[in-house]
Amino acid sequence: MKILEINGGKKLSGTIRISGAKNASVALIPAAILADSEVTICNVPEITDTDALVEILEYLGADVKRASESILINPKTIENKEIIESLSTKLRASYYFMAALLGKYKNVEMYFPGGCSIGARPIDQTLKSFKALGAVVEEKDNHYKIYAEELIGAHIYLDMPSVGATINAMLASVKAKGETIIENAAKEPEVVNVAIFLNGMGAKITGAGTSEIKIQGVKNLKGCYTEVIPDRIEAGTYMIAGALVGENLKIDNIIPEHVEMLILKLKEMGVKMEIGPDYVIVSKSENLKPVKIKTQGYPGFATDLQQPITTLLTQCQGISILEETIYENRFKNVPYLNSMGANIKIDNQTIQITGKTNLVGKQVEATDLRAGACLVLAGLLAEGKTTITSIEHVLRGYENIVEKLTDVGAEIIIREEI
DSSP states (O other): OEEEEEEOOOOEEEEEEOOBOHHHHHHHHHHGGGSSSOEEEESOOOSHHHHHHHHHHHHHTOEEEEETTEEEEEGGGOOOOOBOHHHHTTOGGGHHHHHHHHHHHSEEEEEOOOOOOSSOOOOHHHHHHHHHTTOEEEEETTEEEEEOSOOBOOEEEOSSOOHHHHHHHHHHHTTSBSEEEEESOOOOHHHHHHHHHHHHHTOEEEOBTBSEEEEEOOSOOOOOEEEOOBOHHHHHHHHHHHHHHEEEEEEESOOGGGGHHHHHHHHHHTOEEEEOSSEEEEEOOSSBOOOEEEBOSTTSBOGGGHHHHHHHHTTBSEEEEEEOOSOTTOOTTHHHHHHTTOOEEEETTEEEEEEOOOOBOOEEEOOSHHHHHHHHHHHHHSBSEEEEEOTHHHHTTOTTHHHHHHHTTOEEEEEEOO
16 A cells, blocks of 8 residues: 655745546546557556556456557457456446446446546446447446447436446447447547547547537447547646646646636636646635635536545635535545545535645545545645545556656655555
């Protein structure tokens, strides 16, 4: 187990370059197996989630090469065999293999995926799309066997615009016979990134980024080259760091449109920012105004930035209200923030943050990925030393976080727990 230690109160200035998007990479890597020849994916972050997916690819027999943020995947040697539980439970994104293998081979066996404990994370919408395409789903003790003689294009209506379910429906249907229509689809940039990748292989997908996606099935998909979009959640996290302790902190290699809702909320608070075509410069601001935030699907306020921005809300003058509408168990960071000096009350799916409060370094735990990011931000601001345990959660989603923060002035180290 690893521990992160931060000596807080240091100004951050310089440039942080944003890596490729975790939430896009973890779908693009499994999607590569749909091709009949080699695929190259560039700008892939070196994080433990992508490592875990490569491990599954190699377990299936794919030839995988990694070099300087690129992954070359040759799926010709893949053997479609059961993905064992120890691999599938390492991360949520393992279920993209469920869709890709079903789409290519018409059958797949694997266990229920893992991931952060942030509430109920069923895969019912994914399974619903498989059944709509004509697949049979057999489940016993978290083990799934899914198969079909033939996948037939269908009209799929998602009960909620889930990113995972939308991508899985695309992966399973690109080689199905006929037309598939996905209604109430997720609009996130990561969905668009995957659709562009599949179209580069020869798929026929239109409407990605809207609530209706149409897919004309094709028989074969060829290898291609694609690039992962910049990580909007990583960008947002470091923008919040700039608002807390920045001095002209430049967040570079971003797509400002992808973090537009965060930018609007930061402006509403009174944060000093300069917005460029592919960067944002942020500085610490005094007398921040309280705000109301409600998480929603894209282009609304991202649930993955809800926990990180809570740290900034503790520095607003007055009462801020934050409502979480996506996951019901995403306030595990709150008790730790309160132990550091915050004044936050939880009422079902809403928290009330009363500020401004001074934060003091304590020993806290990263209970999940974004809760850990929230506590890293709190540690950067807090007086004294903050020690964060279970930091492996954070390493799942933030490439070189220690190096990036150290380079701009933070005093932060990672070490093995004794």
